[in-house]
Amino acid sequence: MLRGPATINLWADDMEAAKKWYADLLDVEPYFEAPGDGQPAAYYEFRIGDHLSELGLIDRRYAPSEAAATPGGAVVHWHVDDVRATLDRLLAMGATPYMPITERGPGFVTASVVDPFGNVLGIMYNEHYLEMLDR
Structure with missing residues (x-):
């Protein structure tokens, strides 16, 4: 679906x-x-x-009048090859921390920031994503 x-x-x-x-x-x-x-x-x-x-x-x-003016709701995580390096770059560009680097299990790491415009931007490394690309 x-x-x-x-x-x-x-x-x-x-x-x-x-x-x-x-x-x-x-x-x-x-x-x-x-x-x-x-x-x-x-x-x-x-x-x-x-x-x-x-x-x-x-x-x-x-935006709809009901849209939140502060970060919240769903977080879309984009796959990256290096979470630490990407997080450091985002912070250097003016993003602010939202969720720190968090190990979620073997081969699965996430973090998120708030961009300078108030949106949550998630990043992750997920070995299963890479497996899917190999197929």
């Missing part, structure tokens, strides 16, 4: 700053941009990772 994430969306008040921050982090520019009613872009979309997953940045003015 659920075949995998199609697009993961993050909110930002400053779209140009968010675009630059994520382009620097991901080392790729967004491939799609939606105009913002005479204002800066309302949406930027990146294709990233082993499956070219979509990561979308949406101007917070389009």
